[in-house]
Amino acid sequence: SDLGIQSKVCGTDHVAYLNSHGYELFYINGDVVDKDVFCKALKVYYANNCVFEGHPGSNYCGLNLPLVELPANAGRKFLRRLIQEESTIDNLNNHERETKHRKSASSPKVIAMAVPGILVLCCSLLCPCFRAKRKETDHAVLSKEPISTDSISSFEVISAPEKVPASPLRVPPSPSRFSISPKPNKIESVHLNMNQIARATNNFSPSLKIGEGGFGTVYKAQLQDGQVVAIKRAKKELFENLKTEFRSEVELLAKIDHRNLVKLLGYVDKGNERLIITEFVPNGTLREHLDGQRGKILDFNQRLEISIDVAHALTYLHLYAEKQIIHRDVKSSNILLTEGFRAKVADFGFARLGPVDAEQTHISTKVKGTVGYLDPEYMRTYQLTPKSDVYSFGILLIEILTGRRPVELRKSTDEKVTLRWAFKKYNEGNVVELGDPLMEEVVDTEILNKMFGLAIQCAAPIRSDRPDMKSVGEQLWGIRMDYVRSVRRG
Numbered sequence: 144s145d146l147g148i149q150s151k152v153c154g155t156d157h158v159a160y161l162n163s164h165g166y167e168l169f170y171i172n173g174d175v176v177d178k179d180v181f182c183k184a185l186k187v188y189y190a191n192n193c194v195f196e197g198h199p200g201s202n203y204c205g206l207n208l209p210l211v212e213l214p215a216n217a218g219r220k221f222l223r224r225l226i227q228e229e230s231t232i233d234n235l236n237n238h239e240r241e242t243k244h245r246k247s248a249s250s251p252k253v254i255a256m257a258v259p260g261i262l263v264l265c266c267s268l269l270c271p272c273f274r275a276k277r278k279e280t281d282h283a284v285l286s287k288e289p290i291s292t293d294s295i296s297s298f299e300v301i302s303a304p305e306k307v308p309a310s311p312l313r314v315p316p317s318p319s320r321f322s323i324s325p326k327p328n329k330i331e332s333v334h335l336n337m338n339q340i341a342r343a344t345n346n347f348s349p350s351l352k353i354g355e356g357g358f359g360t361v362y363k364a365q366l367q368d369g370q371v372v373a374i375k376r377a378k379k380e381l382f383e384n385l386k387t388e389f390r391s392e393v394e395l396l397a398k399i400d401h402r403n404l405v406k407l408l409g410y411v412d413k414g415n416e417r418l419i420i421t422e423f424v425p426n427g428t429l430r431e432h433l434d435g436q437r438g439k440i441l442d443f444n445q446r447l448e449i450s451i452d453v454a455h456a457l458t459y460l461h462l463y464a465e466k467q468i469i470h471r472d473v474k475s476s477n478i479l480l481t482e483g484f485r486a487k488v489a490d491f492g493f494a495r496l497g498p499v500d501a502e503q504t505h506i507s508t509k510v511k512g513t514v515g516y517l518d519p520e521y522m523r524t525y526q527l528t529p530k531s532d533v534y535s536f537g538i539l540l541i542e543i544l545t546g547r548r549p550v551e552l553r554k555s556t557d558e559k560v561t562l563r564w565a566f567k568k569y570n571e572g573n574v575v576e577l578g579d580p581l582m583e584e585v586v587d588t589e590i591l592n593k594m595f596g597l598a599i600q601c602a603a604p605i606r607s608d609r610p611d612m613k614s615v616g617e618q619l620w621g622i623r624m625d626y627v628r629s630v631r632r633g
């Protein structure tokens with residue numbers, strides 16, 4: 144990976160440097176600063192015997208700094224330091240207390256101030272550590288050996304075809320959207336074994352490969368009854384010691400049935416194989432659509448509906464699933480779209496399945512996809528609550544509205560951290576400037592204000608300031624009503 148981070152506490156200051164793909168970011172106490180400011184500060188620290196280490200390729204500020212090769216797990220080490228060093232924690236706590244105080248004085252500015260850049264930065268770098276999923280650049284080794292029949296495992300594949308009409312302004316979802324039990328008459332059980340899986344995937348043919356994630360490789364496959372599914376094949380080393388956990392986790396997930404969650408249809412946990420079979424969602428990821436890689440750019444109504452879908456999916460996981468599930472990895476590349484532009488949230492519940500040994504997780508260039516989504520409070524305290532998903536949802540909502548990634552390394556300092564940039568503009572009353580330039584329609588400023596206001600509230604640095612997912616869904620629903628009215632008014 145060429146993603147590197149250095150950080151150090153000098154006196155009461157916390158300084159950090161990020162280098163990714165040749166782009167540099169400089170942070171002091173959570174704020175993105177210019178290189179000049181950063182260098183001046185480094186010189187002062189240096190004079191006070193606090194030496195910030197450089198790494199090969201960087202020549203910080205003309206200082207003769209000791210060079211250290213950035214370890215692959217630099218981000219994790221950084222986190223550990225961040226958490227272990229009392230002074231840092233105190234610093235951050237003070238910052239947060241101050242923020243809270245300012246917030247209670249009802250200045251919205253606090254939120255931008257209170258999302259210390261360093262935390263946003265951490266989010267980007269540390270998410271993989273917490274997701275406990277392994278991100279690697281090297282591909283899973285596909286078995287070339289024929290799959291032997293003694294590894295046959297019988298498991299259930301349940302199919303529940305989507306029967307949702309795709310109308311641009313669809314009818315409000317009924318409360319049954321949140322119903323716990325799947326409708327039995329829609330479910331069809333199929334038993335498959337490894338041989339059938341091998342046939343369906345053409346023995347894991349590279350031509351059927353549709354993606355590669357931290358968990359393993361994803362294949363598109365057609366079962367004998369014609370049903371098209373996605374099959375995730377875990378990287379072997381990933382699950383070696385986690386058989387029991389895998390099984391119980393998957394069984395829990397298999398019970399979940401919600402139109403906005405990618406349905407888990409079956410799994411194989413046999414011998415060396417860990418396979419997860421889910422419904423295939425045909426229309427790519429939300430990120431691909433925002434990037435314009437999937438043809439027509441999403442219009443505002445579609446974006447609004449996608450946001451509502453995701454809010455409903457998370458509400459279901461948080462409130463209505465048999466056991467509460469915190470997704471932990473809400474991001475635009477985990478939102479899959481149907482042909483009718485309905486959103487389905489993928490990869491829920493699996494974060495816990497990753498390696499337990501913290502050292503195993505390392506930062507890779509793929510971390511880009513997760514930049515900025517991680518709840519700063521979770522990162523600091525290790526206390527995971529559904530509000531961590533709310534934070535990520537806030538970041539996602541800003542992404543949906545602006546089209547920008549949570550961190551845009553190519554932008555100028557002011558615009559690198561999308562949340563900060565959005566908050567600043569929001570605060571100045573310039574929401575119109577925030578809208579995705581690819582989206583041509585003109586959206587009522589009031590509607591945009593409400594959307595951004597909600598997103599920023601979700602991404603509040605302190606979790607008690609964030610609404611819960613159910614309330615978020617309701618608010619979005621209200622905004623949608625306003626939007627429909629504004630469209631009718633013309």
Ligand SMILES: Nc1ncnc2c1ncn2[C@@H]1O[C@H](COP(=O)(O)OP(=O)(O)OP(=O)(O)O)[C@@H](O)[C@H]1O
Binds near residue numbers: 361405
């Ligand atoms: N159920 C599915 N239907 C259609 N495509 C899918 C499905 N699941 C995954 N994909 C495709 O495979 C790609 C890789 O998926 P995967 O969930 O393994 O990784 P990821 O989301 O990119 O990374 P991460 O490991 O962070 O979750 C996705 O980006 C998507 O394009």
